[in-house]
Amino acid sequence: MDRMKSKVAKKISLSLFFIPAIIPMIIFVVFPILQTIYMNFLSPNGEFVGLNNYLEVLNEKNPQFAIVNLEGFPRFPPWGALIHNLVWIAIHLPITTFFGLALAIILRDVKGASIIKSVIFVGMVMPMIVGGIIIRFMFTEGVGIVNGFFDLIGLEGLTKTWIAYPDTALFALIFGSVWLWSGFSLILYSAGLAAIPKDFYEAAKIDGASPFRVFFRITLPLLKPVTIVVVAMTILWELKIFDLVYMATMGGPGGSSNVLALTMYIYWAYGLDYVRASVVAVLLTILTLVIAVWLIRYLVKR
């Protein structure tokens, strides 16, 4: 009985140590989140309107605010901010993941690789506002390197200000941002590769395994934990993307490169419409939470 009591007392006393950390969390994180969610169900006058705000936001057809608008699909954007975010994930995620992995493998045994990695990592540490300006100039005709390159190899049909046209603006942003995020997967994969014991490769070599087989049977499976982190963090980045789009296109032309975070910002900053802005914020949070919970559960399991 005494032992039971002392165990309970110990648990209680240990739990108390969490309280100093939990109280600020409740005040500065949990309360604002709950308040934001509560706001979703109110009209600007403070009356309870149920899910009306959600319906209005989700049914919005104005290209500036449309969350899903597939009227122009599959011709070219605008397709709505949420679809644009998903397109971003569909294109940007595989490219940056593959690009980072490929570079990490290529640079593994190269002398001075750390210098190259640092250069690639600059895109990652650079403020995305700056990245947005760079993308704007990169794709401008007569100024940018992309058009210069197309011009050089004779593809004059592709030389135009990519971010100025609805059919190319979103894709210019996505492709332009590959180098901004590839540094992240490169660094993580480099660390993952360094952690794989050399013995595995030596044993495979003795057994006569081809480099192709070594990659798919040893390298890739052992990099799975890293890949999970890279994929999850990249999807979160793509869902939350804002500053780059704000600076390069402001979601245009005609809403063709709009994303969820920018929609929220325009509701808030230009419309001073805090209710609708918070509705989009909650939708964005739910989407990111799904990914975050999946990642955390995976890491905890391991």
Add this chain to the structure above:
Amino acid sequence: MTIMRIVMVNMAEKMQMVIATLIIITLLISAGALLYITTITSNLAEINKRLSAIEDALPGLTPPTQNITLRVIGPWAGEEMEAFLEVLEEFENQNPGIETEYVIYRAEQLATLLPLQFQAAMTPGDVIATAWGWFIAEQGETGHLLELNDLVNETDYISGIFDPVKVDGTIYGAPFTAWGKPGFWYRKSFFAAHGLTPPENWTEFVDLLEDIQGISGIVNPIVTGDGVGWPISDIAEHFIITFGGPELQQDLIDGTVNFTDPQVRSIFQDRIVSLLEAGYFSEPTEWTAAVETWWAGDYALYFMGTWLTGMVDDPTDLGLFALPGCEGAVLGTDYWIIPKYTRHLEEAKKLLTFLTGVEGQTVHVGTTAGKFATHLGVPLEAHWAPMQDVMEAMSAVEPVPDMDDTIGGYWQPLFWDQLKLLWVDSSQLDAVLQTLDESHPAHG
């Protein structure tokens, strides 16, 4: 040994209990303190208001021995900021004991920051400038801004300049120096070298564009500036004012005429789209980069605001013409406001009076900022030489409010964005006009 171990375990448990008790006591004290701070904070707004009221009623009580620093917020950076700092320097020279600290915030940044600060009865600046008249009117109506009727006299200024910042006769913003968007800029040397002259009518204008297009090295006759979209909206407004008159611009602002109205549609279709389809306009290009390429001779004409005079190497080589028949020009200004929550009300009033009055505006228009005075008491000669010609051109036409700055809200970026779409895909004309109508605040 066993007894010792039992004693040690008991002591450890007791120690844990003591620590736990101490934490509980600390938490209780913290909770009490938090509650106290919360109560104090919630009363801050009221305290601030009362302090301001006391200072307002008894200005003489403010100790004169200590220097006061006014926080001034404006949108100007780079060379524009340098020009504005000259004005603040002059104010400080004339008002020993009052210092100023300049902070840069653009209009859209202020629109996100000020409402939240105002709700907490706080302000990030004592005197603030923004070009968004609609925002000032909204904040003034909500009760966050000082009424300025006693500080400025409407008749001393360009007619109509107070309209965007006035609600039921109450003035919430006072105009600083202005910019105009009077027409197309060209290099006199370029026109002279190619035997070109400014047009007298629409046919001559189209012929001029055709002639320019034939000149070797020219990419397009007119370069289209692009920021987040506003330079294109300026072009569209110039066409509306020219072919529909200043009253049509006002009607579109008020929402009494629709964009899908046959007259408006015809202006877009017959004047703008026809030029776009003929390739006379370039695709939207970052507007500061466009200054360089236009000046270098890749393009011959550039529709831009009067601040362009301060952005070129040789302002004396600048020529300007409006579309033939144009009787109005968009005129915009930055308005100064004083939030009610300033702690230095009297000094803020003094600064606002200086900035918006003859003295402050005279200093500013004399710099290379590319602005002209809104106060009628500032003589033409006080302006920077290249701006004197521009001011004369502007004074010959009716000043018209900027459409997107006046309507504001989220219609403003929508207007910019839809016009950008039109510029690259003119087949979208009807969809663009319909979207502009549907989203207009006057149409609910």
